[in-house]
Amino acid sequence: MQLDAKIPGGSLEEKWDRHRFDLKLVNPANKRKFEIIVIGTGLAGGSASASLAELGYHIKTFCIQDSPRRAHSIAAQGGINAAKNYQNDGDSIWRLFYDTIKGGDFRSREANVYRLAQLSNNIIDHCVAQGIPFARDYGGLLDNRSFGGAQVSRTFYARGQTGQQLLLGAYGALMRQVAAGNVEMFPRREMLDLVVVNDQARGIVARNLINGEIESYAADAVILTSGGYGNIYYLSTNAESSNVGACFRAYQRGALFANPCFTQIHPTCIPHTGDHQSKLTLMSESLRNDGRVWVPRNTGDIREPQDIPESDRFYFLEEKYPSFGNLVPRDVASRNAKEQCDAGRGVGLTRCAVYLDFSDAIQRDGKDVIAKKYGNLFEMYERISDESPYKTPMMIFPASHYTMGGLWVDYNLMSNIPGLFVLGEANFSDHGANRLGASALMQGLADGYFIIPYTIGGYFAGTTLEPITTGHAAFNQAVQEGQAKLQRLMSIQGKRTVDNIFRELGKIMWEYCGMSRNAEGLDKALQLLQNLRAEFWDNVLVPGTDKNFNKSLEKAERLANSLEFAETMVFDALTRNESCGSHFRTEFQTEEGEARRDDENFCHVSIWEYQGQEERPAFHKEPLVFENVELSQRSYK
Amino acid sequence: MKKLPKTLNLTLKIWRQQGPQSKGRFEKIPVKNVSVHMSFIELLDSVNEQLTLEGRDPIAFDNDCREGICGACGAVVEGRAHGPEKATTLCQLHMRKFSDGDTIVVEPFRARAFKVVKDLVVDRSALDKIIQSGGYISVNTGGSPDANALPIAQETADKAMDAAACIGCGACVAACPSASAMLFVSAKVSQLALLPQGKPEAAKRAMSMVKTMDGCGFGNCSNHRECENTCPKEISIVNIARLNREFFKASFALEE
Numbered sequence: 070m071q072l073d074a075k076i077p078g079g080s081l082e083e084k085w086d087r088h089r090f091d092l093k094l095v096n097p098a099n100k101r102k103f104e105i106i107v108i109g110t111g112l113a114g115g116s117a118s119a120s121l122a123e124l125g126y127h128i129k130t131f132c133i134q135d136s137p138r139r140a141h142s143i144a145a146q147g148g149i150n151a152a153k154n155y156q157n158d159g160d161s162i163w164r165l166f167y168d169t170i171k172g173g174d175f176r177s178r179e180a181n182v183y184r185l186a187q188l189s190n191n192i193i194d195h196c197v198a199q200g201i202p203f204a205r206d207y208g209g210l211l212d213n214r215s216f217g218g219a220q221v222s223r224t225f226y227a228r229g230q231t232g233q234q235l236l237l238g239a240y241g242a243l244m245r246q247v248a249a250g251n252v253e254m255f256p257r258r259e260m261l262d263l264v265v266v267n268d269q270a271r272g273i274v275a276r277n278l279i280n281g282e283i284e285s286y287a288a289d290a291v292i293l294t295s296g297g298y299g300n301i302y303y304l305s306t307n308a309e310s311s312n313v314g315a316c317f318r319a320y321q322r323g324a325l326f327a328n329p330c331f332t333q334i335h336p337t338c339i340p341h342t343g344d345h346q347s348k349l350t351l352m353s354e355s356l357r358n359d360g361r362v363w364v365p366r367n368t369g370d371i372r373e374p375q376d377i378p379e380s381d382r383f384y385f386l387e388e389k390y391p392s393f394g395n396l397v398p399r400d401v402a403s404r405n406a407k408e409q410c411d412a413g414r415g416v417g418l419t420r421c422a423v424y425l426d427f428s429d430a431i432q433r434d435g436k437d438v439i440a441k442k443y444g445n446l447f448e449m450y451e452r453i454s455d456e457s458p459y460k461t462p463m464m465i466f467p468a469s470h471y472t473m474g475g476l477w478v479d480y481n482l483m484s485n486i487p488g489l490f491v492l493g494e495a496n497f498s499d500h501g502a503n504r505l506g507a508s509a510l511m512q513g514l515a516d517g518y519f520i521i522p523y524t525i526g527g528y529f530a531g532t533t534l535e536p537i538t539t540g541h542a543a544f545n546q547a548v549q550e551g552q553a554k555l556q557r558l559m560s561i562q563g564k565r566t567v568d569n570i571f572r573e574l575g576k577i578m579w580e581y582c583g584m585s586r587n588a589e590g591l592d593k594a595l596q597l598l599q600n601l602r603a604e605f606w607d608n609v610l611v612p613g614t615d616k617n618f619n620k621s622l623e624k625a626e627r628l629a630n631s632l633e634f635a636e637t638m639v640f641d642a643l644t645r646n647e648s649c650g651s652h653f654r655t656e657f658q659t660e661e662g663e664a665r666r667d668d669e670n671f672c673h674v675s676i677w678e679y680q681g682q683e684e685r686p687a688f689h690k691e692p693l694v695f696e697n698v699e700l701s702q703r704s705y706k
Numbered sequence: 707m708k709k710l711p712k713t714l715n716l717t718l719k720i721w722r723q724q725g726p727q728s729k730g731r732f733e734k735i736p737v738k739n740v741s742v743h744m745s746f747i748e749l750l751d752s753v754n755e756q757l758t759l760e761g762r763d764p765i766a767f768d769n770d771c772r773e774g775i776c777g778a779c780g781a782v783v784e785g786r787a788h789g790p791e792k793a794t795t796l797c798q799l800h801m802r803k804f805s806d807g808d809t810i811v812v813e814p815f816r817a818r819a820f821k822v823v824k825d826l827v828v829d830r831s832a833l834d835k836i837i838q839s840g841g842y843i844s845v846n847t848g849g850s851p852d853a854n855a856l857p858i859a860q861e862t863a864d865k866a867m868d869a870a871a872c873i874g875c876g877a878c879v880a881a882c883p884s885a886s887a888m889l890f891v892s893a894k895v896s897q898l899a900l901l902p903q904g905k906p907e908a909a910k911r912a913m914s915m916v917k918t919m920d921g922c923g924f925g926n927c928s929n930h931r932e933c934e935n936t937c938p939k940e941i942s943i944v945n946i947a948r949l950n951r952e953f954f955k956a957s958f959a960l961e962e
Contacts, residue, residue, distance in 0.1 A: 116847075119847070120846075120847040123846045123847060134770055134776070134778060135768060135778065135829070135830060135831070136777075136830065136831070136833070136834050136874065137834075138777070138834070138837075138874055139770055139771075139776040139777060139778050139874075140776075141770070141771060141776070143771065143775050143776050144771045144773055144775050144776065153853070153854075155854060191848075191850075193853045194850040194851065194852055194853045195845075195847060195848075195850045196853075197850070197853040197856070197903070198843065198845045198850035198851070198903060199842070199843055199845055199903070200842075200843045200866075200897065200898050200901050200903045200904050201870075202863050202864075202866040202867040202870050202897065202901070203853075203863070204863070204867075205857075205858055205859075205860045205863045206860065207860055208857060209857030209858050209859050209860060209863075210854050210857055211853055211854055227867060227870075228867060228871075230775070230871065233775055233871075233873075234867075234870060237870065240837070241837065241841055241842030241843070242842060242845075242847075244834065244837045244838045244841065244842060245838070245842045245844060247834075247838050248838040248839065254834075256831070256834075279823060306773075308770040308771045308772070308776065309769060309770050309771075309772060310770055342741065342743035343741055343743060345741055345743075345744050345748050345751070345752055346748065347745075347747070347748050347751055347772060348772040348773070350772075350773045351773075418743075452794070452798055452800075453798070453800070455800070455802055518847045519847070519848075522847065564759075566755050566758050566759065568751065568755060569755070610758060610759070612757075612758045612761070612762070612763060612764060613763055613764075617725070617824075618766055618823060618824045618827065620764070620766060621754075621758065621764060
C-alpha cells in the first residue's frame with residue numbers, strides 16, 4: 070500500500086504557509102454548491118462546522134446527544150496550551166513543538182506538530198474574540214499557569230472548566246450558523262455507516278435515536294470528529310455515549326487505523342467502589358504537586374491510614390524516582406500505582422487504589438494555602454467519596470482518559486479514503502505515543518478552526534465529484550446492512566445485559582492491554598475477546614424494539630463495534646515490540662524498569678487495514694522522519 | 707479496615723410515559739441492596755439491569771458525562787430538579803443522601819416548552835433555539851486581534867465566568883412556577899454584555915433572545931427565585947436583573 074502523508078517541502082517553519090498558498094481555492098460563489106457532513110460537535114466538530122459554514126459551504130452536522138453543547142470536550146478541566154510567551158519565560162512556537170514531540174516519545178510527525186504549535190496562538194486570539202472568559206491577572210491581561218510538568222507557563226484556563234468554555238464558544242459559533250441557514254443540525258443521531266462511492270466518501274447512514282429510523286445523507290465530503298475510544302475499558306473518564314463506532318465503520322469501509330494501542334491512562338482519578346460503577350471522575354493532576362503517593366508497605370495491611378505508622382508506609386514514587394518523586398509523568402505514575410495494587414498493597418473498598426496524602430503539605434503550608442490551591446478539587450472529591458482530603462488521605466487510581474491512536478490522516482487531515490477527513494481525538498496525528506496535558510483542546514480547535522477550512526478547499530478544487538443522491542445503491546446497501554445488524558441484535562434475546570458483557574470487555578482490556586502489556590497477556594486477550602464476541606452474539610439481551618427510543622439497543626450496537634475493534638488494539642500492542650510513551654511492554658524495559666524505545670525498528674506509525682470479520686487486519690508502516698529534533702531517551706530517576 | 711458498604715432498600719415511584727402523545731403514570735419499583743456509593747444515575751442503571759432481566763422496559767433517561775458538566779441528565783427527584791442536594795446535578799447525587807426504606811418520587815422536568823420524549827427524557831431543543839437567536843458574539847474565524855490587545859478587568863472576567871458556568875440542563879425551567887427560562891437566558895446575556903467583545907450586539911441580543919424565549923412557550927420571571935436555588939451551578943438571579951436592565955436599555959436603543 071502506498072501511503073503519502075503529503076508533507077510539504079521546505080523548512081519546518083515555512084511548510085504550512087507554503088502549503089496554504091499551494092492549495093487551490095474554491096471560488097466563493099461555488100462554495101455553497103458543496104455539502105459537507107460533520108459527525109460530532111465537540112471542539113473539533115463544532116469549530117469545523119462553524120468555520121466551514123462561515124466560508125459559505127453547506128453543512129449537515131450530527132451529534133449523539135440531545136444538543137451539540139453536550140459533547141464530551143465539555144468535561145476537559147485543565148486548560149489549553151499556546152505558545153504566546155505572554156509570561157516572558159522562554160516559551161516559543163519551537164519550544165511547544167519540541168515539548169509535544171518529546172512528550173509523544175518521538176512517535177508523531179514533525180510537520181503536523183509544528184503546525185499545531187504555530188496555530189495555538191491563533192486559537193487563543195479567536196477564543197477571546199468569541200467572549201470566552203479566560204482567567205485574567207490584576208492588570209486585565211490573560212493569566213497562564215504551568216501544567217503537566219511543563220517548565221513554562223503557557224496554559225490558558227477558565228477556572229477548572231476550560232473545556233466547557235471553549236466548547237460553548239464553538240457551540241455559539243455553530244448556533245449562529247444554524248440561525249443563518251448554513252448549518253442543518255441533526256441531534257440524537259448515531260452514525261451507523263460511511264457511504265463510499267467511486268472510492269470517495271459521499272455520505273453517511275445514521276440512526277435517529279428518537280424514532281429508530283435509519284436515515285441516509287449524501288454529501289461531497291464527510292468529516293469525522295467523533296472523538297476517541299477510551300471507553301473500550303468500560304471504566305474511563307469518557308462520557309457514556311463516547312464510542313469508536315463512527316471511526317470503526319470507516320475502518321471497515323477501508324479507512325486505515327493508526328497506532329490503536331496508544332491509549333492514555335490518567336493517574337489521578339477517583340477509584341471505583343464496586344461493580345455498579347459506570348465511570349471514573351478525573352481530578353486535575355496538579356494534585357501531585359503537593360500530595361504524596363503511598364501504600365502500606367506490607368501486603369494485606371488493612372489498618373486505617375492514620376493508624377499506619379510512617380515506617381510501614383511505602384512512598385513508592387519517591388523511593389523509586391528520587392529526583393522527580395510524585396511528579397513523574399502520567400504513564401509512569403499510573404503504571405506504578407497498578408503494580409502496587411497488583412502486588413496486594415492496594416487500599417480502599419476494592420483494594421484498587423493508592424493514597425494521595427496532603428497531611429505533610431497542610432502541616433507545612435497551612436490548611437488555607439492548600440484550600441486555595443485545591444479547594445474545588447477537594448470539594449469534588451468529597452462529594453463523590455464522602456471523605457474529606459483535609460482529614461484523611463485521598464484515594465486515587467488510574468483511569469483511561471484519552472486515546473492518541475485514531476484514523477490515519479495525511480497532512481491535510483484527510484484519510485486514505487478521498488473526501489473523508491478526520492479531526493480531533495478521532496485522528497492519530499499529533500500526540501504520538503503520549504499526549505501532554507492541555508494539548509487536546511489545542512488540537513481539536515486547531516484542526517477545526519484553522520486547518521480544515523483550508524485543506525478541504527484544496528480537495529474540492531482538485532477533485533471531480535459526480536452528482537449523487539441517497540437513491541444510489543451504496544446507500545441502500547448501507548441501510549440494509551445497518552438494519553440487519555440491529556435486527557440481529559434484537560433477535561438474540563439471550564440472558565446477559567449489554568452492560569454486563571461490556572464490563573467484561575473492559576476488564577480484559579484493562580488487564581491485558583492497559584498500562585502495561587506483554588506478549589503472553591496480549592495473546593490471552595485475543596482468545597478472551599474471541600470468546601466474548603461469540604458470547605455476545607449468542608447471549609446478549611436487548612429489550613424493547615428497534616423502532617423507537619432504545620438506549621439498550623444503542624449500547625449494544627456500540628459494544629458490537631468495540632468488541633471487534635478491541636482486537637485491532639491488541640494486534641497493534643503485540644506488533645510494537647518496544648515500549649514508548651503510554652505503550653509499556655514489560656519485555657522491553659531498561660534495567661531500572663523504564664520504557665525501552667527501539668528507534669531502529671519502531672520509529673514508525675503502525676497502520677492497520679481491515680480485512681473482514683474474524684480476519685487479522687493487514688499491517689502497514691509510515692516511517693517517521695526526524696530532521697529537526699534529535700531523538701532522546703527520557704529519564705526520571 | 708474500612709466499614710463495609712451500607713446498602714439501602716428503596717422504592718422508586720417513577721414516571722413512565724411511552725411517548726409524547728401517550729398518557730404517563732407513576733410506577734412503583736422496589737429496589738434492593740442499593741450501595742450508598744452509587745450515584746442516582748447508577749441507581750437507574752442498576753434498576754434497568756433488573757428490569758431488562760425481568761423482560762420489562764427499562765427506564766429511559768438522559769445522561770452523558772456523569773460528572774456534572776454536560777447538562778444532559780436531570781429529573782425531578784422528591785419534588786426538586788436534580789434532587790435534594792444543593793449545587794448538585796443528578797449524576798453527582800449519591801445514594802448515601804437517602805435512607806433505608808425511603809420511597810423516592812422521580813419525574814421528568816416538566817414545562818410547556820419541554821415535551822416528554824419518553825419516561826424521564828424531555829426535548830430541550832428550545833434552549834438551543836434561544837441560543838441561535840443571539841447567544842454568541844458574531845465573529846468569524848480568522849482575523850481576530852491579539853488576545854491581550856483588549857485588557858478586561860479581572861472582576862469583570864470573573865463575573866462573566868460566573869454566568870458562563872451555565873450547563874444548559876433546564877433545571878431552572880423545571881423549578882420555576884411559570885416554567886420560565888429567564889435564568890438560562892440571563893446567564894448568556896450577562897456573560898456577553900459584561901465583556902467588551904459582546905457590547906456591539908448587546909441590545910439586539912437581549913431583545914432577540916427574550917423574544918425567542920417567549921415564542922418557545924416559556925413563561926415569564928415571577929421572582930420566586932426557585933431557579934437560583936435549584937441551579938446545579940448556582941447561577942445567581944443577579945443575572946436576571948442584568949438581563950432586565952439590558953432589555954430595557956435595548957428597548958430604548960432599538961427602534962422596531
